[in-house]
Amino acid sequence: QSVLTQPPSVSAAPGQKVTISCSGSSSNIGIDYVSWYQQLPGTAPKLLIYDNDKRPSGIPDRFSGSKSGTSATLGITGLQTGDEADYYCGTWDASLSAWVFGGGTKLTVL
Amino acid sequence: VQLVQSGAEVKKPGESLKISCQGSGYRFTNYWIGWVRQMPGKGLEWMGIIYPGDSDTRYSPSFQGQVTISADKSISTAYLQWSSLRASDSAMYYCARPVVPARWNAMDVWGQGTTVTVSS
Numbered sequence: 115q116s117v118l119t120q121p122p123s124v125s126a127a128p129g130q131k132v133t134i135s136c137s138g139s140s141s142n143i144g145i146d147y148v149s150w151y152q153q154l155p156g157t158a159p160k161l162l163i164y165d166n167d168k169r170p171s172g173i174p175d176r177f178s179g180s181k182s183g184t185s186a187t188l189g190i191t192g193l194q195t196g197d198e199a200d201y202y203c204g205t206w207d208a209s210l211s212a213w214v215f216g217g218g219t220k221l222t223v224l
Numbered sequence: 225v226q227l228v229q230s231g232a233e234v235k236k237p238g239e240s241l242k243i244s245c246q247g248s249g250y251r252f253t254n255y256w257i258g259w260v261r262q263m264p265g266k267g268l269e270w271m272g273i274i275y276p277g278d279s280d281t282r283y284s285p286s287f288q289g290q291v292t293i294s295a296d297k298s299i300s301t302a303y304l305q306w307s308s309l310r311a312s313d314s315a316m317y318y319c320a321r322p323v324v325p326a327r328w329n330a331m332d333v334w335g336q337g338t339t340v341t342v343s344s
Contacts, residue, residue, distance in 0.1 A: 116267070147329065147330070149329070149330030149331070151268070151331075153268075158318055158334040158335065158336060158337055159260075159268065159318070159320075159331075159334055160334070161323070161330055161331060161332040164323050164329070164330030164332070165329075165330065170323070170332055200267075202267065202268050204268075204270075204330070204331075206328070206329075210284070210285060211282065211285075212270060212282075212283075212284040212285060212286075213258070213270040213273075213284075213328065214270065215267060215268040215269065215270060216267075217267050218267040218268070
């Protein structure tokens with residue numbers, strides 16, 4: 115059972131928009147920044163969003179992040195088949211004194 | 225900037241193991257290095273971190289006492305080791321570096337991963 119809760123799967127058609135939620139608590143998301151990672155099959159995770167809503171260099175603006183209270187959301191617009199991957203949120207948990215990841219969400223582009 | 229991990233390992237239960245992660249292209253002593261486990265078909269699990277500048281080490285409660293994280297700053301290398309492997313340690317292990325120095329936060333540089341297989 116992950117400290118951060120994500121839906122196991124989401125799906126949408128090419129060109130559409132999808133959002134992935136990440137629900138936490140006052141000891142993690144509520145007090146610290148959230149980051150998002152994309153993991154394509156057989157590869158290492160890749161940072162998509164950090165500090166809630168910042169994109170690293172090279173990440174297209176189709177990817178966006180937001181945070182409100184103890185929840186965060188990753189948005190992906192203009193879906194492409196190459197976006198099919200597992201997506202993870204992460205943040206620091208002050209109660210555990212540890213970094214925590216969400217359980218991951220598998221995105222299917224139909 | 226990159227992290228290069230050591231190669232795949234196949235070990236027997238009870239054996240010891242030390243895998244490595246070498247950083248290059250940046251000042252190794254200024255950034256925390258972390259280890260992340262991914263069991264087959266499962267999600268990411270944060271194991272712990274080390275600050276090579278002073279060897280300050282933090283562990284996830286789930287991994288405290290199960291593994292040892294260390295670093296040799298003279299060769300810009302971090303390590304993850306086990307004294308007695310179990311079959312349940314079979315997984316992919318990634319090292320990662322955070323976006324900004326001197327503070328653990330989002331990880332923007334990742335190693336390629338090291339597969340550890342423990343089987344009798």
